[in-house]
Amino acid sequence: xxxxxxxxxxxxxxxxxxxxxxxxxxxxxxxxxxxxxxxxxxxxxxxxxxxxxxxxxxxxxxxxxxxxxxxxxxxxxxxxxxxxxxxxxxxxxxxxxxxxxxxxxxxxxxxxxxxxxxxxxxxxxxxxxxxxxxxxxxxxxxxxxxxxxxxxxxxxxxxxxxxxxxxxxxxxxxxxxxxxxxxxxxxxxxxxxxxxxxxxxxxxxxxxxxxxxxxxxxxxxxxxxxxxxxxxxxxxxx
Amino acid sequence: xxxxxxxxxxxxxxxxxxxxxxxxxxxxxxxxxxxxxxxxxxxxxxxxxxxxxxxxxxxxxxx
Numbered sequence: 001x002x003x004x005x006x007x008x009x010x011x012x013x014x015x016x017x018x019x020x021x022x023x024x025x026x027x028x029x030x031x032x033x034x035x036x037x038x039x040x041x042x043x044x045x046x047x048x049x050x051x052x053x054x055x056x057x058x059x060x061x062x063x064x065x066x067x068x069x070x071x072x073x074x075x076x077x078x079x080x081x082x083x084x085x086x087x088x089x090x091x092x093x094x095x096x097x098x099x100x101x102x103x104x105x106x107x108x109x110x111x112x113x114x115x116x117x118x119x120x121x122x123x124x125x126x127x128x129x130x131x132x133x134x135x136x137x138x139x140x141x142x143x144x145x146x147x148x149x150x151x152x153x154x155x156x157x158x159x160x161x162x163x164x165x166x167x168x169x170x171x172x173x174x175x176x177x178x179x180x181x182x183x184x185x186x187x188x189x190x191x192x193x194x195x196x197x198x199x200x201x202x203x204x205x206x207x208x209x210x211x212x213x214x215x216x217x218x219x220x221x222x223x224x225x226x227x228x229x230x231x232x233x234x235x236x237x238x
Numbered sequence: 239x240x241x242x243x244x245x246x247x248x249x250x251x252x253x254x255x256x257x258x259x260x261x262x263x264x265x266x267x268x269x270x271x272x273x274x275x276x277x278x279x280x281x282x283x284x285x286x287x288x289x290x291x292x293x294x295x296x297x298x299x300x301x
Contacts, residue, residue: 011240041288051277055267058284062260065291069253076246083249087294 002200006131011078018199019078021192022131025201026075028094030082032119033068035098037061038090040111043103056151060112063144070137077133096236097180106159110173112152114217118184120145121209130200157224171226178217178229185210187237248300260287 006014041061048054068086075082091099097115102108123142129135156173159166186193188207196202204212218228232238267280290299 009239037288038292041292045281045285045288051274051281052268052271054281055264055277055284058260058281058288059264061288061291062257062264065253065260066257069250069257072253073246073250076243076249078240079243081243081245083243083245083296086291086296 001198002130004130004200008077008133015199017195018201021196021199021201022134023075023078023080025196026071026078026080026134027082027085029122030068030071030075031085031088031094032098032122033064033071034085035090035093035095036064036111036116036119038093039098039100040102040108043101044105044108047105048108049105053155057108060148060151063148067141067144070141074131074133074137095184097177097184104169104173105155106169106173107176109152109155109159110170110177112148113156114152114174114177114181115184116145116148116152117217118181118213120149121185121213125196125202125204125209127203129202153220160224160226167225174221174226175229179231179234181213181217182210182231183235183237185213185237245296245300249296252299256287256291260284263287 002018006018011019037060040057045054045057045061048057072082090101093099097118102111120142123138123145126134126138156170159170186206188205188210190206193202193206197205214231221228263280263283267277267284270276270280
């Protein structure tokens with residue numbers, strides 16, 4: 001296991017595998033950060049239920065753009081150009097979840113509640129990671145992601161409390177996003193994930209992180225009166 | 239030191255400006271919650287900025 005801490009000035013001395021993995025994970029992270037706004041800005045900014053919600057959508061997008069900026073800076077400094085993801089069509093996103101378009105308020109709400117939470121898990125993987133410039137950008141990003149999760153949760157709860165129709169819509173959106181959230185953790189037993197851990201770039205295996213997520217989200221769904229979807233139904237990666 | 243990507247700093251500065259402008263517009267709207275006209279203007283400003291970001295035309299931004 002690699003336990004050193006690496007600064008930008010040390011990067012050139014690192015093993016090619018380390019360089020490749022760090023560049024790869026930063027590219028995916030950048031794509032996920034900007035992939036969110038590309039999913040919801042077009043339809044949800046004009047269609048959010050109140051003017052205040054419209055502005056919160058804009059603020060959320062601003063924060064995600066800023067997260068992209070920070071990740072792009074870390075990547076750019078090591079010679080990895082991630083700027084192409086800014087104009088990448090949605091159907092070419094690295095992670096399936098970001099392919100498509102959010103067109104309903106319930107999907108937008110549950111996306112914040114469940115998918116931004118996966119984003120938090122992905123970022124937590126880098127806590128105490130071996131590449132210090134990456135570690136340093138995390139606290140502010142995670143704090144903002146927590147705000148997105150809370151907003152998504154509150155809007156989902158409002159929908160449930162509005163009556164049977166709202167609850168049915170929320171459940172349908174949860175059924176759709178929950179399996180996508182689980183897929184976002186990647187394949188169990190992934191060799192690449194093992195190498196990330198070897199180099200101190202990630203903390204948990206894909207299956208550990210996914211299980212932690214399920215252990216956190218399941219009780220919340222039950223508490224707000226929703227059913228936890230079958231975790232094996234409709235999955236692309238097990 | 240590794241060789242940085244050529245436009246890294248410029249892109250960073252450009253996006254920082256964009257984010258600042260978005261936060262400014264949002265703050266303007268949120269602090270005038272009861273004034274529909276100010277809210278509408280703030281939403282319009284945000285939409286204009288975000289539409290540009292969504293196009294992702296980096297070359298144009300940095301020229």
